[in-house]
Amino acid sequence: MLSNQIPVKISVVPLYNEEENIDALFQQHTSYEIICINDDSHDNTLKNLVEYHQLYPQIKIDGITSFSFLPLKVWTYVGFIIALVSLVYASFLMLITIIFGIDVPRYASLIVAVLFLGGIQLLTLGIIGEYIGRVYEEVKGRPLYLVRDCYGFENREQVTDKITQN
Secondary structure, three states, X not given: OOOXXXXXXXEEEEEOOOHHHHHHHHHHOOOEEEEEEEOOOXXXXXXXXXXXXXXXXXXXXXXXXXXXXXXXXXXXXXXXXXXXXXXXXXXXXXXXXXXXXXXXXXXXXXXXXXXXXXXXXXXXXXXXXXXXXXXXXXXXXXXXXXXEEEEOOOOHHHHHHHHHHO
């Protein structure tokens, strides 16, 4: 287990829902100072880390809350998929028309055009949304991440010093 000796190395370990693996981590790294980054886990990872910190002071914990552009990316991919499906559907309709003839005049061209242009519009809106989201994040001037809690550091400047040294 961990001892109170001077650490040979500092190890930064990101943890996200790693409740089962924490015991193995601390059994293997005995001469390291371990800084654990809890990326907003939904299990008992943070609780277990706090318990280990109380037993071994060389374990430090940072809680990070991050933000995402995931909804914008989803609509970008949805637009791409709709445009791709419209091209596949156009190929299918052309094949059916060649084999069986025309069922309803101008149906195929209208449906394919509407699906393709709708997909391209969603794709374009998703790309524009990602750019606007990134510009918005830059204009706010906020940091890339927020530190929720620090355990084992005498003051918050120690956290900043260790991050800037690496």
